[in-house]
Amino acid sequence: MLTIPGSSQKFCDGISRRNFLRIGALGMGGIALPQLLRAEAAAGRRPGSKSVIMIYLPGGPPHQDTFDLKLNAPSELRGEFKPISTNVAGLQICEHLPLLARQAHRYSVIRSLSDAAGDHSDFMCQTGRPKANQPPGGWPSIGSCVSRVLGPAEPAVPAFIGLEPRMKHRPYNAATSGYAGVANDAFRPAQEAAQDMVLNGISTDRLADRRSLLSSLDNFHREVDSLGLMSGMDSFNQSAFGMLTSSRLLDALNLEKEPIAVRERYGQGDPKVHGDAAPMLNQQFLAARRLVEAGVRFVTVAYGFWDYHSKNFENARKDLPLFDQALSALLVDLNERGLSQDVSVIVWGEFGRTPVINPQGGRDHWPKANFALLAGGGMKMGQVIGATDRVGAEPSERPVRFAEVFATLYHNLGIDVNQTTIPDLTGRPQYLVADNCQPLRELVS
Numbered sequence: 001m002l003t004i005p006g007s008s009q010k011f012c013d014g015i016s017r018r019n020f021l022r023i024g025a026l027g028m029g030g031i032a033l034p035q036l037l038r039a040e041a042a043a044g045r046r047p048g049s050k051s052v053i054m055i056y057l058p059g060g061p062p063h064q065d066t067f068d069l070k071l072n073a074p075s076e077l078r079g080e081f082k083p084i085s086t087n088v089a090g091l092q093i094c095e096h097l098p099l100l101a102r103q104a105h106r107y108s109v110i111r112s113l114s115d116a117a118g119d120h121s122d123f124m125c126q127t128g129r130p131k132a133n134q135p136p137g138g139w140p141s142i143g144s145c146v147s148r149v150l151g152p153a154e155p156a157v158p159a160f161i162g163l164e165p166r167m168k169h170r171p172y173n174a175a176t177s178g179y180a181g182v183a184n185d186a187f188r189p190a191q192e193a194a195q196d197m198v199l200n201g202i203s204t205d206r207l208a209d210r211r212s213l214l215s216s217l218d219n220f221h222r223e224v225d226s227l228g229l230m231s232g233m234d235s236f237n238q239s240a241f242g243m244l245t246s247s248r249l250l251d252a253l254n255l256e257k258e259p260i261a262v263r264e265r266y267g268q269g270d271p272k273v274h275g276d277a278a279p280m281l282n283q284q285f286l287a288a289r290r291l292v293e294a295g296v297r298f299v300t301v302a303y304g305f306w307d308y309h310s311k312n313f314e315n316a317r318k319d320l321p322l323f324d325q326a327l328s329a330l331l332v333d334l335n336e337r338g339l340s341q342d343v344s345v346i347v348w349g350e351f352g353r354t355p356v357i358n359p360q361g362g363r364d365h366w367p368k369a370n371f372a373l374l375a376g377g378g379m380k381m382g383q384v385i386g387a388t389d390r391v392g393a394e395p396s397e398r399p400v401r402f403a404e405v406f407a408t409l410y411h412n413l414g415i416d417v418n419q420t421t422i423p424d425l426t427g428r429p430q431y432l433v434a435d436n437c438q439p440l441r442e443l444v445s
Contacts, residue, residue, distance in 0.1 A: 049153065049342050050413045051292040052146070052377075054300045055285070055327070056125050056164065057349035058172045058277035059307030062363050063371040064355065064392035065316055066094050068111045073391045077355045080313045088382040096320035099328035105382040106331045106340070107375035108443060112386025112395035115402060116351040116367035119171065120307065124350055126175030126300070128406035129434055136425035137179025142406055143298035144177035145432055147184035148422055149415055154295030156248045161291055162186030163284050164302030168276035172302065179424040186300065189253055252294035255283055262286070266329040269322045275305030280319065282326035289333055292343050297413070306349055310360035331375055344377030344412045346405065355391040368394050372405060377412035379443040403437035411439040 064070050069083040069092065083092035086104035093101055117124050123131055126141040147159035167173055177185035255263060269282035280303055288299040303323065308315050327347065334340045352370040353363030369388045375381065386398035407417045410432055417438070421429035
């Protein structure tokens with residue numbers, strides 16, 4: 001169907017729109033699919049097959065109970081879980097991650113992320129920068145930067161897709177396209193709006209007629225647009241119509257096309273919303289793989305609720321096995337399909353947890369130490385980068401910054417962080433990462 005705009009839903013950028021597709025607003029003066037798909041036609045853009053899947057764990061999982069267990073810490077700090085050996089010599093992880101233990105040669109663990117912010121938000125994980133002192137327009141998410149710099153790899157497929165839901169705690173959806181422009185914000189295929197991608201009862205001939213009408217309206221807008229904001233709308237409209245007349249994106253989102261054995265390998269997870277964050281939808285990991293295969297450059301997933309201020313170990317015993325199944329299935333799947341060299345995977349939360357276990361049996365916020373897991377992308381796998389002290393309170397070896405991880409992901413996509421800039425809303429060029437941070441030498445050549 002062709003949806004007529006009118007929703008009152010407000011996004012964090014203040015723009016009223018559905019979180020998916022509004023072809024009915026084309027050229028009508030609203031923010032619609034063409035703007036959402038807008039890709040700057042700058043020189044240097046090129047098609048390519050490299051992509052990134054970012055798995056964000058809202059709330060901040062406990063690093064010392066997952067990938068950085070502390071056997072030598074006092075018992076009241078160490079916690080209840082035991083480490084198990086992996087198939088990489090010297091690397092141990094939590095006993096509740098046995099599937100990932102068998103896949104350790106396919107990922108590397110950073111144990112010394114050192115510059116997290118202390119608030120519950122996806123902002124640091126999505127932008128690599130603190131919220132304070134932002135330039136005009138605000139820091140853009142990495143997916144928006146990738147969309148702006150590289151554009152879509154396939155005409156009928158967005159460069160950046162966000163599978164995460166709109167979460168109850170709104171700062172979990174804090175990151176936006178910033179000065180990269182709303183056209184490069186994530187395309188969000190929310191399940192309840194999927195029919196907006198289907199031309200129900202409308203032939204391609206009728207669609208062409210509407211396209212001609214909208215083109216005429218665009219021409220009128222251009223005549224009265226003294227600022228030139230309508231320039232380039234024809235190409236944006238073309239992308240929008242390309243989506244409606246191509247089955248590529250819909251096919252990628254149709255998990256029924258996967259063999260049952262593959263879907264069962266990922267498992268279902270838990271569809272209920274956890275806390276004030278997200279469900280644990282294992283099938284979204286499979287959807288992410290299908291999307292990058294279809295040509296999406298950057299896919300984000302939000303998974304679960306890891307803010308264990310109470311019942312840390314009880315909650316982790318329920319959540320870790322679901323996470324273990326989903327992530328290990330993704331790593332195996334990427335390898336079996338020959339995608340592990342081209343698709344980078346990053347898994348992290350906004351911060352770590354306190355060494356001290358509080359009276360409620362939980363761990364509280366701790367930005368001084370955090371972990372990240374990286375896989376694929378042609379990186380060097382099967383290693384641990386950095387270390388924390390005896391109780392997991394602070395890095396003791398090789399402190400790593402968020403921006404270094406971002407520089408690594410850009411490098412894997414073929415983007416030179418030393419040369420590439422995006423102008424903010426004053427026209428000042430802004431580099432993609434802070435303070436001249438470079439890719440992690442341990443992971444890339």
